[in-house]
Amino acid sequence: MTFPARIAILGFVLAAAMVVVLPRAVVDPDSTAYRCAMDNLASGQIAVDSAEHWEQVARVAEGRGRLLNFVQHREQRWILEKAPGFVFLAMPACLLGLPGLFNFFLALACAATTWLLLSRLNDEWTAAIGVLLLSYTPLSLIFWHRSFHAMFASHAVLAVGAGLYLDWSFARSRHRLSRLMELGFSALLLSLSVTVRYSNAPIVALLLLHYLVELRKSTREGSNVPLEPALVFLAAAAPLLLLATYHWHFFGSIFTTGYSLSRYPAGFAFQYMGQSNEAGESIPKQIVLGNLQNLPLPLLATLPLLLLAIPAWLFLPWSSLRAANPVQSTSRCCRVPTPAACSSDHFHAPSTTGITDSPSCAARFGMGRMPSPRHAQKSRWKKSRSLVRQETEARGPPSRGHLKSVLGAWVLVVFGLQFLYEWTALPGVANLSWEVPTRFFLPALFPLVVLAALGLRRLSPTISIPLLMLHSLWGTGVLVWIESVGNRTAQQPTRETQSTTQADYKANGAENPRGDAPVTATASRDVAGAPGDLPLLTMARKRHIAALQEELRWIPSSPRKIPGRALLLLAWAKELEQDGKPVESVFPETEQRRLELLVREERWGEARDLLDRMFLALGDL
Numbered sequence: 001m002t003f004p005a006r007i008a009i010l011g012f013v014l015a016a017a018m019v020v021v022l023p024r025a026v027v028d029p030d031s032t033a034y035r036c037a038m039d040n041l042a043s044g045q046i047a048v049d050s051a052e053h054w055e056q057v058a059r060v061a062e063g064r065g066r067l068l069n070f071v072q073h074r075e076q077r078w079i080l081e082k083a084p085g086f087v088f089l090a091m092p093a094c095l096l097g098l099p100g101l102f103n104f105f106l107a108l109a110c111a112a113t114t115w116l117l118l119s120r121l122n123d124e125w126t127a128a129i130g131v132l133l134l135s136y137t138p139l140s141l142i143f144w145h146r147s148f149h150a151m152f153a154s155h156a157v158l159a160v161g162a163g164l165y166l167d168w169s170f171a172r173s174r175h176r177l178s179r180l181m182e183l184g185f186s187a188l189l190l191s192l193s194v195t196v197r198y199s200n201a202p203i204v205a206l207l208l209l210h211y212l213v214e215l216r217k218s219t220r221e222g223s224n225v226p227l228e229p230a231l232v233f234l235a236a237a238a239p240l241l242l243l244a245t246y247h248w249h250f251f252g253s254i255f256t257t258g259y260s261l262s263r264y265p266a267g268f269a270f271q272y273m274g275q276s277n278e279a280g281e282s283i284p285k286q287i288v289l290g291n292l293q294n295l296p297l298p299l300l301a302t303l304p305l306l307l308l309a310i311p312a313w314l315f316l317p318w319s320s321l322r323a324a325n326p327v328q329s330t331s332r333c334c335r336v337p338t339p340a341a342c343s344s345d346h347f348h349a350p351s352t353t354g355i356t357d358s359p360s361c362a363a364r365f366g367m368g369r370m371p372s373p374r375h376a377q378k379s380r381w382k383k384s385r386s387l388v389r390q391e392t393e394a395r396g397p398p399s400r401g402h403l404k405s406v407l408g409a410w411v412l413v414v415f416g417l418q419f420l421y422e423w424t425a426l427p428g429v430a431n432l433s434w435e436v437p438t439r440f441f442l443p444a445l446f447p448l449v450v451l452a453a454l455g456l457r458r459l460s461p462t463i464s465i466p467l468l469m470l471h472s473l474w475g476t477g478v479l480v481w482i483e484s485v486g487n488r489t490a491q492q493p494t495r496e497t498q499s500t501t502q503a504d505y506k507a508n509g510a511e512n513p514r515g516d517a518p519v520t521a522t523a524s525r526d527v528a529g530a531p532g533d534l535p536l537l538t539m540a541r542k543r544h545i546a547a548l549q550e551e552l553r554w555i556p557s558s559p560r561k562i563p564g565r566a567l568l569l570l571a572w573a574k575e576l577e578q579d580g581k582p583v584e585s586v587f588p589e590t591e592q593r594r595l596e597l598l599v600r601e602e603r604w605g606e607a608r609d610l611l612d613r614m615f616l617a618l619g620d621l
Contacts, residue, residue, distance in 0.1 A: 004128040005115075011128075011472070012111050015135040016104060018476065019145050025483045028436075030082075031148040032060055033069035037080040037087045038094050038148070046079060047250065053078035054605040061559045061604075068556065071261040073250045081258030084246055085195030085239075086150035089157075099147035106156035107144055110134060113163035114446070118453055120167060121403070130453035132468060137449070138478035139302040139442055142435045145479060151439045154197030158204075159446035161189030162410075165207055169214060170403050180231060187235035195243045198257060200443055202413050210406055263556065269420040290425025291418075298434040303441060304474060308467070309448040312455025313408050407447040414444035428551065433482060545572060549619050552612050559604040562611060566599050569614055576618060586617045 036056050040048055048056075053070060060067040071081045080087065093102035111131045118127040134140065143152035164186035168179060190207060193200045215229060244254035251257065259266045269284035277283055300306065418424065424437040456464040545568065557565055570592060577583040591610065598607035 002124055004124040008111070008115060008128040008131040011132045012108075012135050015141065015144075016107065018479070019103075019141065020100065022145065022479065022483060024145065024147070026146065027063075027065050028146075028149070029066045029068045030150070031146055032065050032067055033080060033082070034086060034090075034150060035148045036060070036067060036070075037084075038091060041087055041091055042095065046084075047073065047075070047077040048079075049077055050605065054603075058559060058604060066558050068264075069262075071258050071263075073258075073261065074252055075250075079250055079258060081262045082150065083195055083198050083243075083257070085192060085197075085243070086153050089153065089192075089196065090148075103144050103147055103152055103156075106153055106160075107135070109160045110156045110163075110446075113160045113167075114449060114453075117163045117167045118450065121170065121450075122454060122457060126453050126457040129456050129464070129468060130449050132472060133305060133308075133452055133456075134445070134449045136472040136475035137303065137305055137445060138475040139435060139438060140445055141475050141479040142302070142482055143439065143442065145483070150196055151442050154193060154200060155442040155445055157189055157196055158193035158200050158443055161186045161193060162203070162207060162446060165190070165211070166403065166406070169210070180227060183228060184231045184235045187232045188239070191236040191239040195239050197443070198259075199417060199440065202417060203410055203443060206409055206413055207406070210402075265422040265426065267422045268417070269422070284420075287420060287422055287425040290427070291421065294424060294430045294437055295419065298438045299441065301434050301478065302438045303445070303448065304471060305445070305448040305452045308452035308455055308471075309411075310451075312451045312458075313404065313411075316404075316451075316455055316458060407451055410447040411444050411451075414441060428555075434478070435482060545615075545619075549615055552615055556612055557608050559602075559608070562604055562607050563599050565615075566595055566607070566611055569595070569611060569618075572618060573614075583618070586620075587614050 037046075040046060050072075057067045069081050070078045073079050090099065090102045093099050093105075111134060114130045114134050115127040118130045140152070140155070143149055143155075146152070164182050168182045168186065190204045194204055211232065247254045247256055251260070269287040272283040272287070275283045277286065418440045421440060423429070424440065429437050456467065459467075548565070548568075573583050573587050573592065591614070595607060595610050595614075598610065
């Protein structure tokens with residue numbers, strides 16, 4: 001085993017040990033939703049009825065969590081709104097009682113693919129740098145550590161599939177069978193990544209476009225392999241066909257996803273083209289400006305590879321990359337023979353076709369005679385296997401300038417799409433932990449690793465080694481911080497939300513110094529009292545209501561907050577009615593009594609829907 005390989009293995013093992021040893025403290029809503037979906041699948045059902053769903057909501061609330069990412073589909077049953085691939089792929093590891101085993105397997109496959117690609121593109125030192133960068137990037141470490149979250153799987157499955165495809169395309173194997181297997185497996189994984197995360201589809205489409213360009217080029221040269229397109233189609237079609245069946249069965253259309261039924265803003269700016277908000281401002285413009293305000297600092301903190309990859313992409317001389325594949329040097333020697341390439345006593349002048357016919361030179365590099373022009377004009381189906389193999393090997397890897405274009409386009413697709421995402425542009429997202437808005441950029445990690453590794457390899461060791469160590473220490477520190485201080489920051493309410501919670505308690509005459517404790521039984525009983533007994537609102541409380549309305553646009557009420565918020569809503573309705581507002585047309589007396597009954601009977605699901613809807617409706621009066 002070479003020294004670079006030992007360095008890569010040691011670094012990966014240390015990262016894996018840290019992920020295993022560090023306690024899993026973060027419990028985010030997405031992880032909770034995926035875990036509940038896995039529990040449902042383990043019991044033999046993908047969707048559950050309302051009674052079981054609200055039982056899950058209450059059980060999660062008892063553990064101070066929130067179950068948010070389930071929607072009602074056409075059969076009035078509840079199902080996960082996200083792509084289903086991760087639930088099915090991670091289920092075997094969960095049944096074994098080792099959910100972290102799935103992420104470890106994905107991380108190992110990612111590291112092996114990175115080593116394979118970079119060692120063939122450049123050398124083993126570049127591959128070792130790539131493995132270390134991949135293993136210690138903060139965003140990668142954070143979601144490697146979260147066993148019940150789909151983001152690491154969405155990145156890893158995509159990275160392995162794309163890495164195998166790039167290896168097939170830019171560092172071609174000598175054997176046609178291995179090339180076919182590599183291409184087919186990469187197509188399967190790329191398609192499978194879409195079932196894990198829908199937003200991987202544009203990246204897969206980009207790689208498919210590159211493959212079609214390469215296929216057309218090889219067809220013009222008369223050297224394409226007819227089995228390749230059929231293999232790509234079959235491998236890619238299987239996961240997508242299963243995903244389409246899932247959509248059709250649960251949502252009524254193969255193009256309808258759970259996000260179309262979500263109450264959260266999960267759209268993109270281009271879906272709002274030509275639309276304006278109440279202030280007359282362009283909605284797409286506001287989304288872009290909100291993302292430009294929320295994302296840059298968290299991105300630099302969780303993806304510091306940007307500081308290495310962007311300069312490498314701009315200034316790296318790709319034409320001078322050294323390929324470890326002997327095929328390239330063989331083709332160069334025998335296509336343009338020189339005395340330096342072949343010894344003078346074996347050197348023969350090139351033929352009129354520009355390719356040497358020297359048996360000594362060909363034998364020296366393991367190649368037979370190149371096909372004559374008469375053979376090159378024959379149909380591809382009539383060529384012998386030996387001639388096909390010789391022609392494929394003689395072409396060698398394509399220009400590595402194409403690799404620069406593919407990697408750059410990949411990064412631009414991810415960043416261009418996510419900077420148009422509606423949810424990350426919301427004002428409240430700026431108060432969340434770093435990894436919450438930046439997790440959507442994780443699919444861009446693999447091309448950033450390749451670019452940064454190639455760039456660091458060009459630098460002096462006195463510069464590249466300290467940079468690599470600093471990157472590893474930063475990734476470790478961010479992971480520890482997120483799981484300790486960052487976790488408490490992410491789980492605590494924002495200042496506006498906490499003030500609203502305090503106001504809920506003060507409306508009931510009680511004081512809650514923590515701001516997030518469960519509502520007392522006294523508060524629940526007081527909700528059933530007469531609305532006339534509730535205090536009128538103060539100006540401060542009205543500001544709390546405005547902040548609460550903004551929160552409810554993207555975070556529904558949790559069961560422990562419903563009783564206090566119901567008190568606040570009833571008091572607000574009474575004051576609006578005294579001010580002459582048509583409250584009866586929006587929130588009639590019967591609905592108010594119904595809300596009191598739902599809270600008294602602790603029917604949190606129905607109470608949540610009515611409460612949140614009335615808070616937003618009264619705000620329009």
